[in-house]
Amino acid sequence: MTEQEFIESIDFSFPYKDKERAIDLITQGRAISANASFMVLHEIVRAPSEVALETKERLYNYWCNGFSHELLEPIKEAASALLASKVISVSRAIELMREIEKHTDQYCALSIAYFSCDDTEGQADQKYNQVIEQWQSA
Numbered sequence: 001m002t003e004q005e006f007i008e009s010i011d012f013s014f015p016y017k018d019k020e021r022a023i024d025l026i027t028q029g030r031a032i033s034a035n036a037s038f039m040v041l042h043e044i045v046r047a048p049s050e051v052a053l054e055t056k057e058r059l060y061n062y063w064c065n066g067f068s069h070e071l072l073e074p075i076k077e078a079a080s081a082l083l084a085s086k087v088i089s090v091s092r093a094i095e096l097m098r099e100i101e102k103h104t105d106q107y108c109a110l111s112i113a114y115f116s117c118d119d120t121e122g123q124a125d126q127k128y129n130q131v132i133e134q135w136q137s138a
Contacts, residue, residue: 003032007039007108014043016051016059026063034069038108041075045082046115056083071109074099078116093117094127101131104138 001009006029015021029040044059060083064076074096081088088096096113100106114128 001028001032003036006032006036010039010043014040014047016047016055019058022059023062026059030067034071034103035106035108037063037067037069038071038075038106038112041079042108042112045079045112053083071100071103071106075109075112078113081116082112087118088116090117090119090121090123093119093124097124097127097131101134104135107132107135 010025014025026037026040029037041060041063044056044063047056060079064072078088078093078096093113093116096116097110100110100113103109110128110131114124117124119125
C-alpha cells in the first residue's frame, strides 16, 4: 500500500473503538513513512468528540512510544494541545510550522501544527500555504 492509499484509507474512518485495528494502523503507518505515521497521529488527536478522551489518550501514548523522528517533540506540543481540546498561540504554531518546513513532504505533521491554533487573522493560513507551495515547487 502506498502512503497516499494508506492516508486515504484512514481519513475520517479511523477505528477508534477497535483497539487491535487501531494499533495495527499505528504500526502500519510507521512502516510506510513518517508522513503516514503523522497522519495516524492526526486522526488520533483530531478524533470526533464522541470518542472518549481515555481512548484518544491511550492511542496517543501508544503512538508516541516507539516512534522516532526529529519532529516528534515539536509535534507532541501541538498534538497534546489538540488532544486536550486546547489551542497554542498562533505565533507558536507558526514557529512549529517553520521547524516542520525543513522536513519536506511532512504534510500531516504540518497539518497538526496548523490545526493546533485558533487563527482568526489568517497568519497560520499564510504560513501553512507558503510551506505547501515551497514543498510542491521543490
